[in-house]
Amino acid sequence: MTRRGGETTTSRSLNWVTFCVLDTIPNGCLPGDRQDAITEYEGHRRGGxxxxxxxxxxxDGAYVTLKKLDFVHSRSSMEEGDVNNYLSSSDLSSDPRNHCARAIQILQMPDEDNVYILVMPLLRPFDDPKFTTIGEAVAFFTQIFEELQFLHExxxxHRDCCEGNTLIDATPLYPDxxxxxxxxxxRDWKGNRNHK
Structure with a gap:
């Protein structure tokens, strides 16, 4: 990863953690809200x-999300990679109705021909922070309907348009x-985060 211009979180180095399997762990197996937080980070995906x-x-010091796609063991990974490439093409990415979270980069894993890393912006749930005006809610729903129309055209x-898969780039809202x-x-654990 470092050769490709990135640094992973130092406490984990390059150890991968599968978040989606935690959906099946009974409540109480992880302390406090940790299980919910991990499930939320994966976007409430099931299976896969x-x-x-x-x-x-x-x-540039930007925080990103890395998602491992295994084309051999997961058909959905292959489809996700193909759809992301298609929606990120120059023709489609220039359409103002395309509100998809596009990959910043797709990297092939060294020594693994069919395993890729999807580098994406670090996103958060659409309703955190909560909408503060009716105009924000109207703009949100307008973008959702534009996106669905764009995809169908x-x-x-999408086949899984749900709360857990509806995310925002909230970077401009958070000074920390x-x-x-x-x-x-x-991120530095020096208290709770506050938005503008």
Whole structure:
């Protein structure tokens, strides 16, 4: 990862953690709200074989999300990679109705021909922070409907348009970055995060 311009969180180095399997762990197996936070970070996905972690882009210090896509063991990973490439093409990415979270970069894992890392912006749930005006809510729903219309016009069916898959880039709202798993905390653990 470092050769490609990124740094992973130092406490984990390059150890992957599968968040989606935690959906099946009985309540109480993880302390406090940890299980909920981990499930929330994965976006409430069920099944699949996605593996997610956070990193820092070395070129500008931006926080990003890394998602491992295994094309051999997961058909959904292959579809996700193909759809992301398609929606990120120059023609489609320039359409103002395309509100998809597009990959910043797709990296092939060294020594693994069919395993890729999808580098994406660090996003958070659409309703955190809560809407403060009717105009914000109207703008949100307008973008959701524009996006669905855009996808359908280009013969892409989302098939899982739900709360957990509706995220925002809230970077402009937070003077101090949030922790990628404990969303209520600052990234440096020096208290709770506050938005503008």
């Amino acid at each position: 074989s996605s593996v997610i972690m956070d990193a820092t882009r070395a070129s 280009h013969e892409v069916a 970055p949030w922790h990628p798993v404990e969303l209520k905390r600052r």
